[in-house]
Amino acid sequence: MCYHVVPHTDYLGCGHRVPGRAQFVDCNLAKCKRSRYHYPHKHICDDLGCTDMLLPDQCLVMETKTTSCPSCSNSGGSSK
Ligand SMILES: [Zn+2]
Ligand SMILES: [Zn+2]
Ligand SMILES: [Zn+2]
Numbered sequence: 001m002c003y004h005v006v007p008h009t010d011y012l013g014c015g016h017r018v019p020g021r022a023q024f025v026d027c028n029l030a031k032c033k034r035s036r037y038h039y040p041h042k043h044i045c046d047d048l049g050c051t052d053m054l055l056p057d058q059c060l061v062m063e064t065k066t067t068s069c070p071s072c073s074n075s076g077g078s079s080k
Helices: 069-074
Strands: 003-011 015-018 023-025 059-064
Touching: 015 069
Parallel strands: 003 059
Antiparallel strands: 003 015, 003 023
């Protein structure tokens, strides 16, 4: 079953964890409809028990920064 890996960056300056762009991870199974290895020949998915389930997103903290996150930095620190 395929899933998405979502890289996160921890910003220690403001304590926010900001998700990056999710990356698709192919499970390489022929019976997975989302895989590029999904049976290339004509078939009926139900007959072969094909699945298109996705596993829950995997969140990975790829980076830790001591600064504030971009949205906090952009606000200039002055909140209305
Ligand atoms: Zn898959
Ligand atoms: Zn199929
Ligand atoms: Zn922030």
